[in-house]
Amino acid sequence: MLSFTEENYLKALVQLTTFEEGKDEVGVNKLASYLDVKPATVSDMVRKLKAKTLVNYEKYGKISLTPVGQKSGMMVIRRHRLWETFLQEKLDFSWDEVHELAEELEHIHSQKLINRLDQFLDFPEFDPHGDAIPNADGEIVIPFRKILSEAQAGDVVKIIAVKDNSSEFLQYVDKIGLSIQDEITIEAKEEFDSLTTINSKGKQYVVSPKFTDNIFIVCAKCLKAKDCNCTS
Amino acid sequence: MLSFTEENYLKALVQLTTFEEGKDEVGVNKLASYLDVKPATVSDMVRKLKAKTLVNYEKYGKISLTPVGQKSGMMVIRRHRLWETFLQEKLDFSWDEVHELAEELEHIHSQKLINRLDQFLDFPEFDPHGDAIPNADGEIVIPFRKILSEAQAGDVVKIIAVKDNSSEFLQYVDKIGLSIQDEITIEAKEEFDSLTTINSKGKQYVVSPKFTDNIFIVCAKCLKAKDCNCTS
DNA sequence: TATAAAAGTTAGATAGGTCTAACAAATTAT
DNA sequence: ATAATTTGTTAGACCTATCTAACTTTTATA
Numbered sequence: 078m079l080s081f082t083e084e085n086y087l088k089a090l091v092q093l094t095t096f097e098e099g100k101d102e103v104g105v106n107k108l109a110s111y112l113d114v115k116p117a118t119v120s121d122m123v124r125k126l127k128a129k130t131l132v133n134y135e136k137y138g139k140i141s142l143t144p145v146g147q148k149s150g151m152m153v154i155r156r157h158r159l160w161e162t163f164l165q166e167k168l169d170f171s172w173d174e175v176h177e178l179a180e181e182l183e184h185i186h187s188q189k190l191i192n193r194l195d196q197f198l199d200f201p202e203f204d205p206h207g208d209a210i211p212n213a214d215g216e217i218v219i220p221f222r223k224i225l226s227e228a229q230a231g232d233v234v235k236i237i238a239v240k241d242n243s244s245e246f247l248q249y250v251d252k253i254g255l256s257i258q259d260e261i262t263i264e265a266k267e268e269f270d271s272l273t274t275i276n277s278k279g280k281q282y283v284v285s286p287k288f289t290d291n292i293f294i295v296c297a298k299c300l301k302a303k304d305c306n307c308t309s
Numbered sequence: 310m311l312s313f314t315e316e317n318y319l320k321a322l323v324q325l326t327t328f329e330e331g332k333d334e335v336g337v338n339k340l341a342s343y344l345d346v347k348p349a350t351v352s353d354m355v356r357k358l359k360a361k362t363l364v365n366y367e368k369y370g371k372i373s374l375t376p377v378g379q380k381s382g383m384m385v386i387r388r389h390r391l392w393e394t395f396l397q398e399k400l401d402f403s404w405d406e407v408h409e410l411a412e413e414l415e416h417i418h419s420q421k422l423i424n425r426l427d428q429f430l431d432f433p434e435f436d437p438h439g440d441a442i443p444n445a446d447g448e449i450v451i452p453f454r455k456i457l458s459e460a461q462a463g464d465v466v467k468i469i470a471v472k473d474n475s476s477e478f479l480q481y482v483d484k485i486g487l488s489i490q491d492e493i494t495i496e497a498k499e500e501f502d503s504l505t506t507i508n509s510k511g512k513q514y515v516v517s518p519k520f521t522d523n524i525f526i527v528c529a530k531c532l533k534a535k536d537c538n539c540t541s
Numbered sequence: 542t543a544t545a546a547a548a549g550t551t552a553g554a555t556a557g558g559t560c561t562a563a564c565a566a567a568t569t570a571t
Numbered sequence: 572a573t574a575a576t577t578t579g580t581t582a583g584a585c586c587t588a589t590c591t592a593a594c595t596t597t598t599a600t601a
Contacts, residue, residue: 082558105579118559120580125557137566137579168425178419185413193400314588337549350589352550357587369549369596 079149081184085112086122087131087150088157090142096219102139151215156191157183158204158211163194165205172205173247207238207257207293225273225292232263238293246291253282260297311381313416317344318354319363319382320389322374328451334371383447388423389415390436395426397437404437405479439470439489439525457505457524464495470525478523485514492529
């Protein structure tokens with residue numbers, strides 16, 4: 078049985094490797110700053126995780142997950158995202174409140190509980206922030222998506238997820254009146270000050286990179302953007 | 310913020326005082342055996358709880374809860390019983406499975422979460438084992454009830470709760486086919502071997518004190534048995 | 542009431558997870 | 572290729588919650 082802390086390390090490792098484009102290992106310092114602990118603490122902990130064959134690691138080397146560690150970390154993320162969905166769908170919490178509560182709920186271990194919850198929610202594919210929910214085997218299909226900053230003027234795209242799950246960001250998105258599934262048109266990109274002008278349902282928004290760097294999109298015409306040759 | 314462990318001590322104290330007829334304090338040894346730790350451990354912990362003004366205690370004396378400790382303990386019990394209700398009502402867990410899961414869930418702290426859950430469940434009064442659920446202020450009304458062993462031959466009573474929440478007991482009750490809200494008639498009590506013969510919906514059951522000592526009942530005629538002068 | 546039994550306390554140890562401070566290795570830059 | 576910087580490790584400490592073993596106080600009993 079993994080401890081609360083061990084689970085958090087594994088979850089962080091999944092997030093810093095699998096969920097990060099083109100990385101499958103991470104250094105001690107980076108993991109430490111992600112978890113908000115000192116590198117010394119990570120050094121110790123990683124030795125423990127290695128002894129449990131959850132990570133691959135050699136002194137002064139990089140940290141990566143073993144298949145067992147990968148699955149364990151994924152299961153924590155599955156639990157987190159299912160609880161977030163429950164909190165929003167059933168208990169009417171807003172999308173900026175669910176993350177913090179799910180940080181606690183994700184450590185309830187019962188496999189049966191989480192599978193029943195999955196069923197109760199009718200097997201959701203995405204959590205309130207648009208992130209895919211790993212299945213009962215810890216597998217996940219991350220749909221093709223791009224960052225809004227990469228879109229070009231003239232592109233018509235659809236918001237499908239947020240990258241920054243902080244309540245500040247989510248409340249800002251709520252405040253300006255945009256949400257997941259909204260279709261937006263890129264009207265202009267100003268290089269000088271990096272502001273982007275977008276339009277959704279006839280309303281215009283001028284947004285900074287703080288917004289555009291943290292919004293995941295797909296081309297609106299061809300939702301399977303992989304096979305799409307449009308510029309978006 | 311109380312730790313997981315501190316909460317368990319407070320919960321145990323409520324159960325050994327408030328929920329125990331005519332007791333408002335408890336000794337170190339009894340609390341230790343209830344929590345399945347050594348008396349030395351309780352000795353230490355109680356000093357800590359006293360420093361936080363959660364319990365009253367003097368060296369070699371008895372332990373009792375302060376008003377703050379009482380309320381905190383009650384809130385843990387409220388959370389436990391609401392989660393049990395959720396697990397049974399919404400996720401279709403059986404009454405012998407819910408206790409163990411609720412032992413973990415009860416330590417999720419958010420007040421808002423638990424009040425939303427309460428609302429989602431339509432403000433249940435009793436948990437799956439028939440125990441009253443404390444309200445948002447930590448208050449509880451324990452309805453008048455008696456132990457089945459106290460009933461006399463000829464009495465007609467209604468099962469309203471179980472005393473023993475172990476899955477062994479609950480599975481036994483399921484197996485013989487009885488449940489909460491069933492009306493039963495005491496047909497005979499045999500002093501020699503302490504067996505009781507009861508009848509529910511025309512079916513006869515012969516049960517031992519292991520059953521009769523762990524079933525709470527009220528007189529079936531006058532559900533508010535307090536004002537009833539019948540022998541049940 | 543003296544003594545045996547029960548109940549409770551204290552000291553010292555362990556394990557998990559964290560820290561700081563001092564050091565060592567690896568990488569980058571001059 | 573040597574120095575400077577970044578990165579990572581080790582040792583020693585602390586806190587929480589637990590234990591065992593030895594001791595003390597209280598209570599019950601002969």
